[in-house]
Amino acid sequence: MASVNMTNPDANNGDVKLITSLLGRHQDFPVKDILFLDIFPILLDPVAFETLISHFMNRLFSHTIPNTPNKKIDVVVGLDARGFLFGPIIAQRLGASFVPVRKPGKLPGQCVTVSYEKEYGTDSFQLQEGSIKAGQTVLVVDDLIATGGSAKAAGELVKQCGASVAEYLFVIEVSICEGAKTLDAPCYAIVKA
Ligand SMILES: O=P(O)(O)OC[C@H]1O[C@H](OP(=O)(O)OP(=O)(O)O)[C@H](O)[C@@H]1O
């Protein structure tokens, strides 16, 4: 990924401009030819962090999410590790549970497991059995979607619990990787890089 072009129709939105301006960009991290987009500078600035969370909440409250039978999100799933920065705050504000999806060997007790490919390697995800109930409506949150391998794997774990993903939320979508197209529920990203 050589350059980051703003293709988001919301690119002139003040929130989007602020969040985009604060992203760190690191060429060849963690491996050659990856332009790593770093969300941590946003968290250095409490106003920017609040702007980001409020932007997500405005998004969630400003439209009817398809496939939400009770018109509410029951569970927010955050992906290891950077999805843990945003997921619990969003869950609190929605009055929903927070459930972590973690890399192998991190969660105690019985877990469901799935392997997947991501932009720079292969990995596995686990979710604690019983943390999501059959029939629940889930929102999946992460910092970034590239190939969509991680988000899709999380969706598969949710399905294994008999629940369904209503929407996927990201701070950044690396559009060229076309990960959003691999997901079976709507996908929203604040910044399209
Ligand atoms: O769409 P994909 O191609 O799957 O890539 C996106 C995933 O890659 C990064 O996580 P990473 O696995 O590097 O884990 P980390 O948050 O622990 O650094 C990022 O936080 C997403 O979870």
Ligand SMILES: Nc1ncnc2[nH]cnc12
């Ligand atoms: N380009 C990227 N920047 C940050 N995290 C990523 N995860 C996968 N691709 C990434």
